[in-house]
Amino acid sequence: MSGEDFAAYDDPSDGEDLRENRSHVFERLPETSADRTVGGRPSREAVVDFWADRFGVPRETFDGYTFWEKGSGKLWAYAGDAPDGIDVEALGMVFLRVRQDHWKPTTDAVQRFAGRATENVVHLDDEQARRFVAGEDQELEWDGDWGYLVVSHDVAGAAEPIGVGLYLHGELRSQVPKGRRRDID
Secondary structure: OOOOHHHHOOOOOOOOOOEOOOOOOEEEOOOOHHHOOEOOOOOHHHHHHHHHHHHOOOHHHHOOEEEEEOOOOEEEEEEOOOOOOEOOOOOOEEEEEOOOOOOEEOHHHHHHHHHHOOOOEEEEOHHHHHHHHOOOOEEOOOOOOOEEEEEEEEEOOEEEEEEEEEEEOOEEEEOOOHHHOOOOO
16 A cells, blocks of 8 residues: 555645644544544544455454554554543553554554454465564565555464564565564474
8 A cells, every 4th residue: 555545544634723743642543534633643533444444354343442642653552541641651552653654553453453354464374474473574475465464373273463564576574573573493
C-alpha cells in the first residue's frame, strides 16, 4: 500500500482549528475523523478499518479497547478507558505506527490481535520460522500484497501469528525487534 492508499484511513482536514500534537502526553484517538482535534491524528474508526481491510481481522476484535497516541505516530492499545491527556510513560501496549507512508503494526499487536487474520498472512514452515525469529531476511514465494504481513507458524498444532514481516521484491524481511530475536535449533 502506498501513502495514497492510507488516505482512506486518514481523512486529513483543511487544518482549521486543529491543535498541535503533544508528544509527551497520551491522547485518546477520536472516534471518527470528523471528531479530530489534532492534525494528522488517525481516528479509532480508521485504525479498526486498517486491521479489517489489510489483515481481515474482525472489527469486533477491538471492542473494549481504546487507542491512544503519544509522540508522533506511535499508537497504543489499552483494554478499557482512561482519562484523556494522561502524563505517564506507558499505557497498554504499543500497537501501530501511523505517521509514515505505510502503517506498521507492532510485533506485540500482531501476536495479540491477528490470531483471526485472514488476509496478508504468510505461513512459514519450521526452517523459515527459525530464520524469521532470528531476524534473517529470506527469499520467499508469495502471491499476495507487498508490504507488511502477518507472519504465522504452527505452535502446539495450530497456526499462530509470530510477528510482522515486510515483503518486497520476493523477499520476506523480518521485523522482529533485535531484543526479541532468538536462535532456535
